[in-house]
Amino acid sequence: MENIKLQDDEFRLISRLLYNRCGINLTEQKRALVVERLQKTLRAGQFPSFKAYYKHVISDTSGEALLHMVDRLSTNHTFFFRETEHYDFLRLRVFPQLLERLQKQNSRKIRIWSAGCSSGEEAYTAAMVISDFFDDDLSGWDVGILATDISVTALEKARSGLYRNNQLECIPPAYRLRYFKPSGKGTWSIAPEIQDMILFRRLNLMNESYPFKGLFHVIFCRNVMIYFDNATQQKLINRLHYYTEPNGYLFVGHSESLSQYRSMYKYIQPAIFQKI
Ligand SMILES: C[S@@+](CC[C@H](N)C(=O)[O-])C[C@H]1O[C@@H](n2cnc3c(N)ncnc32)[C@H](O)[C@@H]1O
Numbered sequence: 001m002e003n004i005k006l007q008d009d010e011f012r013l014i015s016r017l018l019y020n021r022c023g024i025n026l027t028e029q030k031r032a033l034v035v036e037r038l039q040k041t042l043r044a045g046q047f048p049s050f051k052a053y054y055k056h057v058i059s060d061t062s063g064e065a066l067l068h069m070v071d072r073l074s075t076n077h078t079f080f081f082r083e084t085e086h087y088d089f090l091r092l093r094v095f096p097q098l099l100e101r102l103q104k105q106n107s108r109k110i111r112i113w114s115a116g117c118s119s120g121e122e123a124y125t126a127a128m129v130i131s132d133f134f135d136d137d138l139s140g141w142d143v144g145i146l147a148t149d150i151s152v153t154a155l156e157k158a159r160s161g162l163y164r165n166n167q168l169e170c171i172p173p174a175y176r177l178r179y180f181k182p183s184g185k186g187t188w189s190i191a192p193e194i195q196d197m198i199l200f201r202r203l204n205l206m207n208e209s210y211p212f213k214g215l216f217h218v219i220f221c222r223n224v225m226i227y228f229d230n231a232t233q234q235k236l237i238n239r240l241h242y243y244t245e246p247n248g249y250l251f252v253g254h255s256e257s258l259s260q261y262r263s264m265y266k267y268i269q270p271a272i273f274q275k276i
Contacts, residue, residue, distance in 0.1 A: 004042050006035045010050035014069075017058065022070055022150055023206045023232040037072045067152055075227070076154045078118040080125050080163075081170045083222065086251050087129045089272055090218070094249055095133050098217055101247065108140060113216040114147040115205060115240070116224030120158025120198070121167075123147035124190055126220070127197045128171075128179050136178070136193075146216075148203035159200050161190040205236055215245040222271070223253035234261050241265060244275040 014034060015026035026034065038053065047053040057065040081087060102108060110130070114123040123145050130143055149155050165186045168176055183189040203210060205224065219240055225233045240250055241264055250265055250273045252258065258265055258273055265273035 001043075003035055003039055004047075004049060006031065006050050010054065013054050014050065017054070017066075018070070018073060019229075021066060021206070022074070022204060023228045023236070024070075024074065025227060025229045025232075026073070034073065038069070041068065041072060071151050071153045074151050074154075076118040076151060078121045078223070079167065079170050080121045081172070082122065082125075083251075083254055083271065084170075085269075086220075086222075086272065087125060089269070090126065090129055091133055094218060095130070097247075109142040110144070111214060111216045111245075112143075112145045112218045113220065113243070114145065115203075115219060115221040117147035117149050117158060117200070117220075118151070118154045120147060120154075120161070120200065121163075122220055122222065123158070123198050123200075124161070124194060125171075126218075127194045128175050130197070131179075131194060132175070138197075143197055145198045146212075147198050147200050148205075149200075150202065150204050152202060155200050155202055161195045162187050163190070164188075205239075206232070210239070210243065212243060215243055215248065217245050217248045218251070219244055219248070220251045222251055223256070225256050226253060230260070237261055237263055237265075241275060246275055248275050249273065250275070 011031055011034065015030075018024045018026055038050070042050070042053050045053065045056065047056065057069055060066065098110065102110070112126055114126065117123050127145055131138065134141065147158060149158070162183060163180075165188070168180065168188055171180075179191045179194050180188040181191070221236070221240055225236060228236065237258060244250060249268070252271050252273070254271045256271065258267070263273075264276060266276045268274050
């Protein structure tokens with residue numbers, strides 16, 4: 001069956017909508033991706049053209065159609081222990097420093113946010129690293145990891161805590177043994193005590209403010225900003241800064257940089273910044 005064609009004005013409409021609602025910048029190079037990823041949706045809904053589909057999305061007051069479109073067009077690629085130096089930095093620098101500070105404040109509360117968590121690997125990796133740091137004994141500690149994403153499909157996968165054999169490849173064997181159990185048909189489930197540390201929520205990072213009561217000691221916002229244009233990135237960094245504890249850390253993806261932005265974060269090492 002031949003693909004439904006995407007006209008220039010239709011591509012402009014769809015990319016403007018995605019940009020306005022999610023900050024995602026669909027450049028001309030992403031044209032083929034739009035055609036490919038939305039074909040099935042157009043066929044299933046029997047839309048004769050992208051314009052007809054676009055009209056349906058903007059007139060659907062439930063927001064479901066837009067959600068579906070975002071799900072189809074966002075890139076959710078992720079894996080356990082991605083950019084592994086970040087987790088070494090957590091173990092060797094962040095946690096020891098944090099524990100010392102918390103002791104002085106007489107607090108035992110640790111808060112981490114995985115912003116743009118996709119299917120959960122980033123948040124679960126952070127949870128395994130914390131658990132390991134505390135020798136799997138977190139009694140007396142209040143550790144909470146918030147993991148948010150705009151994609152409902154990605155969040156569903158994350159909440160399930162189920163991963164296939166090949167998705168476990170980057171996990172050090174000792175962690176795999178401790179924190180995963182076979183759950184049949186080549187899938188593995190993450191340990192409930194690791195899962196219980198994480199709260200998965202849908203959140204659009206483009207919102208002007210976020211419904212959080214407190215600040216975070218560590219924020220991961222990795223490989224998310226890459227899809228936003230400069231103005232959107234700047235606004236997001238300001239918001240992330242607002243929600244970072246003083247002396248807290250922001251981790252970004254290695255292909256992302258804060259250097260071109262006026263920012264109150266101090267550069268520590270590639271892709272790691274500290275709020276001063
Ligand atoms: C490539 S994944 C990165 C996942 C993980 N942080 C990592 O580095 O492996 C990017 C994620 O950002 C999410 N995302 C894109 N735009 C977003 C927005 N406006 N608000 C929240 N999440 C968004 C996508 O749904 C996707 O799951």
